[in-house]
Amino acid sequence: MNYAYFKTTVDKIVTKDGRYDAMAYELIGDAVNYTAKRLKKDKADIKSRHISCQDLLKGIGEYAIQQYGPMAGDIFASWGLNSSMAIGNVVFNMIDKELLRASEKDSLEQFSYGPTFHEIFRKPFLPTKKIVPPVIDL
Numbered sequence: 001m002n003y004a005y006f007k008t009t010v011d012k013i014v015t016k017d018g019r020y021d022a023m024a025y026e027l028i029g030d031a032v033n034y035t036a037k038r039l040k041k042d043k044a045d046i047k048s049r050h051i052s053c054q055d056l057l058k059g060i061g062e063y064a065i066q067q068y069g070p071m072a073g074d075i076f077a078s079w080g081l082n083s084s085m086a087i088g089n090v091v092f093n094m095i096d097k098e099l100l101r102a103s104e105k106d107s108l109e110q111f112s113y114g115p116t117f118h119e120i121f122r123k124p125f126l127p128t129k130k131i132v133p134p135v136i137d138l
Helices: 003-016 022-038 053-078 084-096 108-113 117-125
Strands: none
Touching: 003 022, 022 053, 022 084, 053 084, 053 108, 053 117, 084 108
């Protein structure tokens, strides 16, 4: 798909549904491609290219963190993406305009069972061990 067509279609989506910034659509599109490559999905075989909701959310989180580091969650929030359901809304807006495809089993409701934004964007940066401060004798 060429970028000009993608951009024009996203502009139409954003005009109709202004909840999410156009940058959110661009990142989600890139993250779908990233996830398909990570899962080694074959472009030629449409059936094998299907990505589950859970895999997609995980891939979007990984891709966003690679792009934006610890600020990924804040950047997503600035684009109106503040939950897995918001990501689902963007994905299904893209499906409605045929920028992405869905199987007959896919539904927006699947995104309501996704990880929280804390799990996606904050947890990877939390310490894995409890830090015990040193005791200072005075």
